Structure formats: structure tokens, C-alpha cells
Amino acid sequence: MNDTESVTPFRVAVPQDALDELNRRLAATRWPEQLPGTGWERGVPLGYLRELAAHWGGAFDWRAREAELNARPQFVTTVEGQPLHLIHVRSPHPEATPLLLLHGWPGTCADYLDVIDPLTDPTAHGGEAAEAHHLVIPSLPGFGYSTPLAAPGTGPGRMAELLLGLMSRLGYERFGVQGYDTGSWVAPEIACRAPERVVGVHLNAAISFPAGVDGELDGLGEADRARWARMNDFNDGYLQCNSKRPATVGYALTDSPVGQLAWIVEKFKELSEPGRELPEESIDRDRLLTTVALFWFTGSATSAAQVYYESVSAADWSEAADWPEAADWPDGAGAEDRAGEGDGEGGWSPPDPPAVPTAFLLSAHDVTVRPWAERDHRVVRWTELGAGGHFLAMERPELLVADVRAFFRTLGRTASARR
Numbered sequence: 001m002n003d004t005e006s007v008t009p010f011r012v013a014v015p016q017d018a019l020d021e022l023n024r025r026l027a028a029t030r031w032p033e034q035l036p037g038t039g040w041e042r043g044v045p046l047g048y049l050r051e052l053a054a055h056w057g058g059a060f061d062w063r064a065r066e067a068e069l070n071a072r073p074q075f076v077t078t079v080e081g082q083p084l085h086l087i088h089v090r091s092p093h094p095e096a097t098p099l100l101l102l103h104g105w106p107g108t109c110a111d112y113l114d115v116i117d118p119l120t121d122p123t124a125h126g127g128e129a130a131e132a133h134h135l136v137i138p139s140l141p142g143f144g145y146s147t148p149l150a151a152p153g154t155g156p157g158r159m160a161e162l163l164l165g166l167m168s169r170l171g172y173e174r175f176g177v178q179g180y181d182t183g184s185w186v187a188p189e190i191a192c193r194a195p196e197r198v199v200g201v202h203l204n205a206a207i208s209f210p211a212g213v214d215g216e217l218d219g220l221g222e223a224d225r226a227r228w229a230r231m232n233d234f235n236d237g238y239l240q241c242n243s244k245r246p247a248t249v250g251y252a253l254t255d256s257p258v259g260q261l262a263w264i265v266e267k268f269k270e271l272s273e274p275g276r277e278l279p280e281e282s283i284d285r286d287r288l289l290t291t292v293a294l295f296w297f298t299g300s301a302t303s304a305a306q307v308y309y310e311s312v313s314a315a316d317w318s319e320a321a322d323w324p325e326a327a328d329w330p331d332g333a334g335a336e337d338r339a340g341e342g343d344g345e346g347g348w349s350p351p352d353p354p355a356v357p358t359a360f361l362l363s364a365h366d367v368t369v370r371p372w373a374e375r376d377h378r379v380v381r382w383t384e385l386g387a388g389g390h391f392l393a394m395e396r397p398e399l400l401v402a403d404v405r406a407f408f409r410t411l412g413r414t415a416s417a418r419r
Helices: 016-027 046-056 062-070 109-120 156-170 182-193 222-233 237-244 246-255 257-271 285-298 301-315 370-376 397-411
Strands: 008-010 074-079 082-089 097-102 133-139 175-180 198-204 357-362 378-384
Touching: 016 046, 016 257, 016 285, 046 257, 046 285, 062 109, 062 285, 074 156, 082 109, 082 156, 097 109, 097 156, 097 182, 097 397, 109 133, 109 285, 109 397, 133 156, 156 182, 156 301, 175 182, 175 397, 182 198, 198 397, 237 246, 237 257, 237 301, 246 257, 246 301, 257 285, 357 397, 370 378, 378 397
Parallel strands: 097 133, 097 175, 175 198, 198 357, 357 378
Antiparallel strands: 008 074, 074 082, 082 133
């Protein structure tokens, strides 16, 4: 698609032969042997994955999931050469605040399906008209139908620039942003680049890092110490693969649906609400498979992983098996990118605190350390749920909706839409 001002209606329509090919590949899977006496600690167990793959190729109804997606207005456009796909739902309340919802990895715009109605039409879902939002839910560049990636360098900073262009194209000059995981990196970048346009930033599943200052760990409270310990103990094997060699692992994920399934379902198991034996105890099984299917049908495993390469590799991590020591981070990593003067390869080290008011929502799984978050953001709201996990919009959508409503309600009616 050429770069024009057009925003074109879009519908998901997977050809039947693509569905048939998926089922053929699922049926022809070569399965390894399970090492006796092992379970999730070594990866997805064989028995569970075989059963889940059988469900994907059998009872799972892709056409029903496709219809669910197509029940929402979807569009495609191209901004600065980058194809962008989005769900765009206008509120019935004309004075609603525009809100950009940014998913993470492994995620898609479908992550937010369960929050659309209560956020756009709060009066029909126990809320007030003043809490209404017009929603823009893009597939991040490289994810889903926002493919192919136009060029290297599409890290969080470059994504922010593209999404600012998207919001301008839609006629939204003032808006809020909500993001989790990858979206929690992109959202503050948007605020840094255009603070005059962003009414507020709401984050969940965010990560904060120490700055390398003597004694900064000593002053942490018990909860923050526990979060930092979980961060350091986290099995980051997928992160190392995505950030170091995204193309290599991408061949296997693009060629094998079971490989793609295992790669994603392990993250759902590991990151969903603690204490759950299986991921579908937190997230509906068909919603989980919708995520996997969107990666499969769009062939976006490799392109979605590129954001890790752009971000983590830019930080020049010297210890591949560990999270970086603050002293090893490059001074000013990503500074040029954040100033809009670089090539979009900004790392994940925090920018200067933006003036935009920011809310943090922590699930029972999150690892955000409060003093470090407050150092790097203008934090005006901090909520600890003690429930839910990384994928809050799918696990506990009502909790996410309640906090988003409360945060933006406190900011007043300062956003407006042109159309």
C-alpha cells in the first residue's frame, strides 16, 4: 500500500485453503518424546501441548473468532511507509476521550476485545458518560496485520512516531494512552515526543530498572524487593532468542503451527495469574488460540520479535544469561531516538520523566518497582491489585476497565476529537 491519507475499512478473511493447510500441518506434526519425570520447568509438557493442538485443529472455531473480530470496525492505513492495522470504535458519547490501547508480546489487538464495550459505552456497563472513550487499538508494527515491517529500527521510539501519525490521521489531537508489556514502552515514548497531545498515560505489566546509584536497593520496601527478585529470577530464554536472533527462531515458528503454539502458550502459562495450573484457568482457551492463530495466519512471528532486537540489543547487554547490571548500560541509550533525531533504535533505558501524568496498575504478577517508576515518570496514580497477571485485559478485564476509568476521570475532560 502506498503512503496516502486514506484509512481503508478492513475485514479479517482467512482463505479456506489457509485453514486447510493449518489443519494438515497440525495433523502431520512430528512429536518428540517427553523426558520422564519432567513438566513445565523444562518447557511445555508433551501431553498438554498435544491436547491443545488437537483442540486447535478440531473444536476451535476460527470462523467464529474471525466474526468476533469483524464485529468491530477495523481499518488499514500506511504511515511513513509502515502498514498499520487497527480497530477503531467510536463511543456513543460524543465528548468521549480518545484512548490509544497498545498490546504487548505475545499479543495482538484482540487482547482488548473484552474491554471495548465498557470503555466506549460506560453507561451501559455500570459507568458514567464522563468515563467514555473513543478507542484506537492498533496492531503494533510487525504484529498481526501491521506487516510487513517497512525497515529496521522499528523499536519503541519509532513505533511511537508512527502511532502519533496514525492518531493525527484519525483526527485525534488530544488523547490518552494505555499500554502493557511492549505497549508500556511505547506509551511513554509517545508522551515524551508529544506531551502537549497526551492527556495521560496508563501502564500495566511495565518494567522499571535501577539507575546504578549506590544504595538504591537498600531503600526498597519488602514488596519492591520481591518484585525485583522475581525480575532477576525470571527465565528469559525467549527474550534472549527474540533479542539476539529473531530471524533464526522465526523460521521454525513460521513453518510449524505447533512450534508457534508452544512458543506462545508457554508465556501465557508463565505470565498469567500466579497459582494457576494451566493458562486457560486465567484466559479463555479460545481467546488464547485466537492470539496464536493471528500470529500464524499473518506469519508475523519474526517481525513481531524484531522489537526485542531493536530494544535489547541497543542496550549492548554483556551477559546473555542475565538481566544487565545498571553499570553496563550505555550512557544515554536511546537519547537521540527519544529526541526525534535518531534512527528509531532507542533502547529500553528510561527517558527523562515526561510531564504527562502517568498511572501504574500492578497485577499479582507484575515486577514494577515503585521508586524507580516514580523516578522515570510523573506518577499520579499507583494501584496494586494483588490479582491477575501479565495479560490483564484478557484475564481480569473488569479490573483494567475500572482503573482506566478512574484514572482518566481524575484528569478531566481535556481531550477532544475532531471527528
